[in-house]
Each structure stands twice: as C-alpha cells, then as structure tokens.
Amino acid sequence: MPQDPPASDETPAATTTHAGYVTLVGRPNAGKSTLLNRLIGEHLSIVTAKAQTTWQRVTGILTTGSDQLIFLDTPGLLEVHDLFQRAMLGAALQALSEADVVLLVIDCMRKPSPQETARIVHAVEEAxxxxxxxxxxxxxxxxxxxxxxxxxxxxHVPGALHQVSAADGSGVDELLEAVRSALPEGPFLYPEDDIASDPVRFFVAELVRETIFEQYHQEIPYSVFCQVEEYREAQEPIYIQMNVFVERKSQKGILIGKKGAAIRALGERSREKIEHFLDARVYLDLWVRPLRAWRKNRAHLSQLGFRVPEDDDARFS
Ligand SMILES: Nc1nc2c(ncn2[C@@H]2O[C@H](COP(=O)(O)OP(=O)(O)OP(=O)(O)O)[C@@H](O)[C@H]2O)c(=O)[nH]1
Ligand SMILES: [Mg+2]
Structure with missing residues (x-):
C-alpha cells in the first residue's frame, strides 16, 4: 500500500523570481511604442505615423508567472538640432544605461545606410x-x-535577432520568451497587477499630444507640449484642464482654426480617447498658451519636466 510522504515542518522552497528593465531603443519611427503596447497588451505609449512621437520614457510592466519585465519605451535615437532633442536623446541614453536587457528595434523598411546606423552603433557601444x-x-x-x-x-551588433511585426503581433511571443530568459534573478519591483508606473495625468496629456500629431501638420506637432493643469477626479464628469503650450503666438491661431473648428475637433477626439482610457466620462478644457521658444529654452524645458544634459557632454551633440 502506498504510504503518505512523511510530514515535514519545513516550509516549501520559495519560487525563484526574475525581474529587470528591458529598454526599447532604436531610430525614430522604428515601432518601439507599437511594440511596447503589443507586449503589454494596452495602448500605453502614443503611436503616430510621424517620427519623433515619443518624447519621454514610458514604462510598461508585464508580470507573468515568476517573471516581471519592466519595459522602458524611449524617444528615438536621433540627430540633435536643438536643446529639446538633447533632452530626448538624453532620456533614451539614460534608459539604456539602466537596462538589464536591451531591445534594439529596427525598421526593416529603411535601408541600413550610414545615416540610419550611426546612432545605433553609438547606442550599442553604450549598452x-x-x-x-x-x-x-x-x-x-x-x-x-x-x-x-x-x-x-x-x-555590428552582438545580439540575437528576432523577426517581428509589432503591428500584427507575429514573432512577438518568441521575442518575449527570449527576453524573459535573459532576465536577471531578483524580486519583483512593482506589484503584480501594475502595468504602468507613470501618473494618469501623464497618459491623459499624451493622448492629447497624439491627437495633435494626427490632426496637425508641419511644425505644429513638434511645437506643442501638453500638461494637465487641473484634474478633478471627484467630479462627474471628471474635469481636466489642460495647458497646450505653443512656441509662437502665430501657432495659437493655427491650433484654434477658423471659428474654433480645429480646436473643437481636437478636444472631441482627445476626450473620446481619454474617456476610453479612464473608462469614465470626462470634461476636457483645453487652454492654448504661448511659451516662447520652449524647445530652445533651458528654464522652460525644466519647468515642463525635461532634463537637458550638460553642454560639454559629447554624447548628446
Ligand atoms: N507595417 C508596420 N508598421 C508598423 C509596425 N510597427 C509600427 N508600425 C508603424 O510605424 C509608425 C511608427 O510607430 P511608433 O511605434 O510610433 O514608432 P516609434 O519607434 O515609437 O517612433 P518614435 O516615438 O517617433 O521614436 C506607426 O505608423 C506605426 O503604425 C509594424 O510592425 N508593421
Ligand atoms: Mg515612440
């Protein structure tokens, strides 16, 4: 007759957990944000057809079984022409320096020309x-x-290659398995149910910026920064006052449009996206304000929450 195993007062061995930062880097428009959203399964990071959509790091967290992957989406590795682009590149390189695993995203549709690859080589050297x-x-x-x-x-790049489509998901499960197995051993850094670490205000402002990228052209999307001024959650609908900063007074007119038609369309589309994201009704109050040449002004950039690396740092030029 089979015998029961002897009773033991030893506690079962704790499961070994793995956790780490997986930094997505690559050229502008490579599909980093689309891939982050695909990996997390939520529209966390804004995506548009235009290059230089992502301006700050966006964190997406995926906990599966005994593994926690903290993905850092970053601005594209770009050529720097103003102070703001230095801040963008700085954010990407900072996230790269914090990586436990680097996920280099390449747009196969572009040719591996010297212009396309110079920043990639640089990033690989930093990794x-x-x-x-x-x-x-x-x-x-x-x-x-x-x-x-x-x-x-x-x-040029010492790393495993994975063919993927962030758009339709092919190859993404295999990529995820490979990245998972490269994670270091360690405790979870976030609660298991968390998928993001940025405040709701950040995502709300980003959704307005995404809509600006979709609805306006030429320099406008690159001249506008959105920041929540007031967020009254206790109210029904939720009241959100958003500052929409432009670089020049003349841009205010473009943003508002004839008889306010453009800003009305912006407000309506943005509100729909925010309501979907929050799963709640929202009153969105957009205030267009000039903040003269904010992309080139250290004090303005700092006020908007961007960190510009020091001038003498050659990596940012
Ligand atoms: N066909 C196709 N298009 C894709 C794929 N992944 C991304 N895109 C498109 O490429 C464009 C740029 O995607 P993003 O995810 O914003 O690219 P990004 O690397 O985050 O760009 P930046 O934030 O500007 O650096 C968008 O129009 C996406 O829809 C893909 O796998 N296939
Ligand atoms: Mg992006």
Whole structure:
C-alpha cells in the first residue's frame, strides 16, 4: 500500500523570481511604442505615423508567472538640432544605461545606410547589457530588406535577432520568451497587477499630444507640449484642464482654426480617447498658451519636466 510522504515542518522552497528593465531603443519611427503596447497588451505609449512621437520614457510592466519585465519605451535615437532633442536623446541614453536587457528595434523598411546606423552603433557601444534585436515591420518588408539588415547587424551588433511585426503581433511571443530568459534573478519591483508606473495625468496629456500629431501638420506637432493643469477626479464628469503650450503666438491661431473648428475637433477626439482610457466620462478644457521658444529654452524645458544634459557632454551633440 502506498504510504503518505512523511510530514515535514519545513516550509516549501520559495519560487525563484526574475525581474529587470528591458529598454526599447532604436531610430525614430522604428515601432518601439507599437511594440511596447503589443507586449503589454494596452495602448500605453502614443503611436503616430510621424517620427519623433515619443518624447519621454514610458514604462510598461508585464508580470507573468515568476517573471516581471519592466519595459522602458524611449524617444528615438536621433540627430540633435536643438536643446529639446538633447533632452530626448538624453532620456533614451539614460534608459539604456539602466537596462538589464536591451531591445534594439529596427525598421526593416529603411535601408541600413550610414545615416540610419550611426546612432545605433553609438547606442550599442553604450549598452552594458545583453542585446536582443527586433527586426520590425516584417509584415511589409521584403526578403531583400530583411537580409540587408541581417548582414549589417551580423557585423555590428552582438545580439540575437528576432523577426517581428509589432503591428500584427507575429514573432512577438518568441521575442518575449527570449527576453524573459535573459532576465536577471531578483524580486519583483512593482506589484503584480501594475502595468504602468507613470501618473494618469501623464497618459491623459499624451493622448492629447497624439491627437495633435494626427490632426496637425508641419511644425505644429513638434511645437506643442501638453500638461494637465487641473484634474478633478471627484467630479462627474471628471474635469481636466489642460495647458497646450505653443512656441509662437502665430501657432495659437493655427491650433484654434477658423471659428474654433480645429480646436473643437481636437478636444472631441482627445476626450473620446481619454474617456476610453479612464473608462469614465470626462470634461476636457483645453487652454492654448504661448511659451516662447520652449524647445530652445533651458528654464522652460525644466519647468515642463525635461532634463537637458550638460553642454560639454559629447554624447548628446
Ligand atoms: N507595417 C508596420 N508598421 C508598423 C509596425 N510597427 C509600427 N508600425 C508603424 O510605424 C509608425 C511608427 O510607430 P511608433 O511605434 O510610433 O514608432 P516609434 O519607434 O515609437 O517612433 P518614435 O516615438 O517617433 O521614436 C506607426 O505608423 C506605426 O503604425 C509594424 O510592425 N508593421
Ligand atoms: Mg515612440
């Protein structure tokens, strides 16, 4: 007759957990934010067809079983032409320095030209962590384009390659498994149910900025910064007053449009997105305010929450 195992007063061994920062870096428009959203399963980081959409780090957290992956979406690795772009590049390089795993995202549709690859080489040199490469947009790229990148990467980037489409999800599960297995051992850094660490105000302002990228053209999306001024949650609908800062007075007129039509459309579309995100009714009050040449002004940038690296730091030039 089988015997019961002897009773033991030893506590069962605790499960070993793995946790770490996975930093998504790459050129502007490579699909980093789309990939972050795909990995997390939520529209956390704003996505548009225009380059330089992401301006600050966005954290997305995925806890599965005994693993916690903290993804850091970053601004694109760009050529710097003003103080604000120094802050953007600084944010990307800072997140890169904090990585336990680097996830380099490549847009296969573009050629691996010297202009395209210079910043990537630089980032790879800075990286202190294992690198995984997501060759993105394979839903649209052809074999030749993918092979051109595979050849270039083989000579320049010491990391495993994964062909993915952040847009339709193909290859993303395999990529996730590979990144998971590269995580260091350690305790969870966030509660298991958390998917984000940024405040709700940040996401709300980002949704307005995303809509500005969709509805306006030329320099306008790049001249506008949104910041929540007031957020009254106890009210029904939730009252949100948002400052929409423009660089020049003349841009105020463009933003508002003929008889206010443009800003009304912006307000309506943004409100719909915010209501979907919060799952609550919202009254959105947009205030367009000039903040002269904020992209070039250290004090304004600091007031808006951006950190500009010091002038003498060659990595940011
Ligand atoms: N066809 C295709 N398009 C994609 C894919 N991933 C992203 N895109 C598109 O590429 C564009 C840029 O995507 P984003 O996710 O905003 O790119 P990003 O790297 O975050 O860009 P920045 O924030 O500007 O650095 C958008 O129009 C996306 O819809 C993909 O796998 N396939
Ligand atoms: Mg982005």
């Amino acid at each position: 202190q962590a294992p690198i995984h490469v997501a060759l993105n947009k394979i839903d649209e790229a052809d074999e030749q384009q993918i092979e051109a990148w595979e050849r270039w990467l083989a000579g």
